[in-house]
Amino acid sequence: MxxxxxxxxxxxxxxxxxxxxxxxxxxxxxxxxxxxxxxxxxxxxxPTAQLAEIAQQVLTQSPRDSLQYGLTDGLTVLREQLAKMSTAQGIPAQPENIVITSGTQQSLDLLGRILLNEGDTLLVENPTFLGALQSFKAYGARFRAVPMDDQGAIPEELDGHDAKFYYALPTFQNPTGVTTTLERRKALLERAREQNLVIVEDDPYGVLRFEGQPLPTLAQLAAEEDIARGGSGLPQRVIYCSSFSKILAPGLRLSWIVAPRELTGPLVMAKQGADLHTNALAQSMASEFIRRGWMPxxxxxxxxxxxxxxxxxxxxxxxxxxxxxxxxxxxxxxxxxxxxxxxxxxxxxxxxxxxxxxxxxxxxxxxxxxxxxxxxxxxxxxxxxxxxxxxxxxxxxxxxxxxxx
Ligand SMILES: Cc1ncc(COP(=O)(O)O)c(C=O)c1O
Structure with a gap:
């Protein structure tokens, strides 16, 4: 039959x-x-020659870290490095707040997996990154458009939607290349706070600024607010995603999420079911690349x-x-x-x-x-x-x- x-x-x-x-x-x-x-x-x-040299080193000196099964949340030393980098970028994080993923595409999928029920509303910039729509759609999300102009997303448009979260691309947006201004960033956060809205900030391009003054990320602004209120500074409302794809090589499939611990547990559980852990060799190589001070x-x-x-x-x-x-x-x-x-x-x-x-x-x-x-x-x-x-x-x-x- x-x-x-x-x-x-x-x-x-x-x-x-x-x-x-x-x-x-x-x-x-x-x-x-x-x-x-x-x-x-x-x-x-x-950086092919540097990566080749590092690959040789990690494979001979620490084959267990680079070839054995590893921890689902990621290689400990890389999580420590990313927590330090994140803290230096104004988002105070401990290694426990970092989950290493197989690309931001997976970060978005995992967030969809743990946060979305069929029919949930998401706020997305219009236009926005297509890969995010694909990931979230697969969990039955419905989308509400947050219109944009050349200053970025329009804050008033966050109001009144009872959305699960707002997926934000404030810096060198894909597809428009637009960067949300500082005033708009502050206003977006203010609106999010008023509406008790969570923000997923996707920031794969932020460090690739070749002109103008760097702006604080939404996560950094939220951290500053938290510190001003006497908190530890780890943003509770903003989940921050970034990636090695555009600064090292996308074929490594290596990214990370900075999130409160209430979220990292479920994320790790979801990732276990998805792929157990991110490629260990890629993690070891990125970690050694950072350790050698080659990233800047x-x-x-x-x-x-x-x-x-x-x-x-x-x-x-x-x-x-x-x-x-x-x-x-x-x-x-x-x-x-x-x-x-x-x-x-x-x-x-x-x-x-x-x-x-x-x-x-x-x-x-x-x-x-x-x-x-x-x-x-x-x-x-x-x-x-x-x-x-x-x-x-x-x-x-x-x-x-x-x-x-
Ligand atoms: C905004 C945005 N998010 C996520 C991704 C996916 O990145 P990764 O290679 O880390 O999965 C891209 C890739 O182009 C992107 O533009």
Missing amino acids: QVNWNDRFATRLEWMTTSAIRDILKCAQTPGLISMAGGWPEAELF AQIERIRETYRVRRQAMLQAIEAYFPSGIYYSRPEGGLFMWVELPGEVETIPLLPKAVEQQVAFVPGKPFYITDAGDSTMRLTFASIQPELIHEGIRRLGGLIKAHLGA
């Missing part, structure tokens, strides 16, 4: 979606194509490269795009956001762009509302400046042709 799988799938499979972006990116893999589409860091900046120079190298490339993209846009088009001016991270005149829809524009050997990501899939038809996300991170120039020239020509300009 044939197995009819459709009778056997869990209801939750209906809530799952594949990433529209991944499907789009499949067409952007052709050799010779200038792809400003992927959210990939520059592979030339992976590594981050500086990335910042400098992205700064030059962001500049190249801005200049090319100014030179080749028709006037009157909105584009963000990110001060860090990987992405720039473009809003074309309403008559140009970017989804049908993509195949035409690919014909001309250039690719971008249409912005619409990042929205939870029926919006964003004329938007696109561009990355400058993984492309040489000459190719950025050429890619934007081709794209500009295409847009102009569309507009009859």
Whole structure:
């Protein structure tokens, strides 16, 4: 007898979606194509020689740490290092407040697993990171849009939704590249406090600032408030997620969560069921990389490269795009956001762009509302400046042709 799988799938499979972006990116893999589409860091900046040296060392000197089963919450020494780093960044944490995960994508999945019931409402910026929507949808979440402008998310929009949490990307947002201003950050926290709302702050790009003054994270602001009230400083309302993906290498699949202990226990329990623990070799290598003091120079190298490339993209846009088009001016991270005149829809524009050997990501899939038809996300991170120039020239020509300009 044939197995009819459709009778056997869990209801939750209906809530799952594949990433529209991944499907789009499949067409952007052709050799010779200038792809400003992927959210990939520059592979030339992976510290391969240093990682090779470290891998050799940890495999010979501490094979148990790097090859044996490990603790679910993560390698103790790495949790200690991350707690120190977190404290130095104004989020006072103990190792018990750190859970090491297999990428922020897993952090989001685990948070969904322990916090969400079917039908729960989540507040998400509109547009927002598609991978988060995918993770949360799989637990039956419903989304409410928090609109954004070029100052970041609009605080008043947090009011009155009885949401399980607000998923926030205040720094170099994916997809828009926008950074929420300090006033808005304070106002968002204030609103969250008034509404007794929890915030999940996703911050994979914060240290990759190449221009302007660093801003405190939401977690840091919450910590400052807590200390002012006589607390230990560990934020209770803000769960902070960050990652080694954009500062070391995404293939390591290594990230962390900073959270109150009431949360780390359930997170660890959920992670046990998911994958027992994060790759031990990757954890040992990252820990040794930090111990040797190599991280600041590594981050500086990335910042400098992205700064030059962001500049190249801005200049090319100014030179080749028709006037009157909105584009963000990110001060860090990987992405720039473009809003074309309403008559140009970017989804049908993509195949035409690919014909001309250039690719971008249409912005619409990042929205939870029926919006964003004329938007696109561009990355400058993984492309040489000459190719950025050429890619934007081709794209500009295409847009102009569309507009009859
Ligand atoms: C905002 C945001 N969160 C999470 C992730 C996933 O990161 P990781 O590689 O740590 O899973 C990304 C990846 O691009 C991202 O842009």
